[in-house]
Amino acid sequence: MKLHFFISMRLIATTIAALAILGILLSCSDRVDLFYKTYNDVRRDNAIERGLIPSVMPSSATNILQSHCVDAGIVYIRFHYDANSKKELEQNAEKINSNDIASLYTNIGCSPKWWPDDLMAIGAHGIPTVLNYDVYRHSYTTKYGDGHEKVGIGFFFLGKDGEVAYYCNGG
Numbered sequence: 001m002k003l004h005f006f007i008s009m010r011l012i013a014t015t016i017a018a019l020a021i022l023g024i025l026l027s028c029s030d031r032v033d034l035f036y037k038t039y040n041d042v043r044r045d046n047a048i049e050r051g052l053i054p055s056v057m058p059s060s061a062t063n064i065l066q067s068h069c070v071d072a073g074i075v076y077i078r079f080h081y082d083a084n085s086k087k088e089l090e091q092n093a094e095k096i097n098s099n100d101i102a103s104l105y106t107n108i109g110c111s112p113k114w115w116p117d118d119l120m121a122i123g124a125h126g127i128p129t130v131l132n133y134d135v136y137r138h139s140y141t142t143k144y145g146d147g148h149e150k151v152g153i154g155f156f157f158l159g160k161d162g163e164v165a166y167y168c169n170g171g
Contacts, residue, residue: 031112033067035066037062038061038062038064039057039059039062039064041064042057049143051150052066052075053077054075054140054167054169055140056092056093057079058081058085058086058088058089060082060085061080061085062079062080062081064077067114074110074168074169075154075167076112077166077168078165078166079164079165079167080165081162081163086158089156092138093137094136095135095136096135096137115166116166119133119157132160133159133160134157134158135155136156137156138153138154139152140169152169153169155169
């Protein structure tokens, strides 16, 4: 009886884990990728108004690569930045401790191929932590053409080497 119960519980746990992984894989089945050479190109494309680029994106950002999972509502961005970008971002977003982004770790599973492998790691006691990046958080509201709004939180990861930054919203 105990062995049967153990096997049943193990089967249930394995099934739940498999469904969770399948959900992550399927959640990004409809991915759209965009590239903007400059912030002015972002403005011309109305990408901010469409919720594809955060409104606090530094205006001096260049080589902006954006990928979003349409079904999951998750946006990933990589861009080049300079000292002006960092100053602008610091005025519009809150610098946070890497321990404050544990909820974001679940979104990394459906990230695009160019998303850095070294961005986050599981630290002590299973808590996700950010490596080699300064982290900034901002709140946003996206207003869609059909009248509905989405309120969320996004995170910027500025490489401590000072050239490449990443962004991901909370989905």
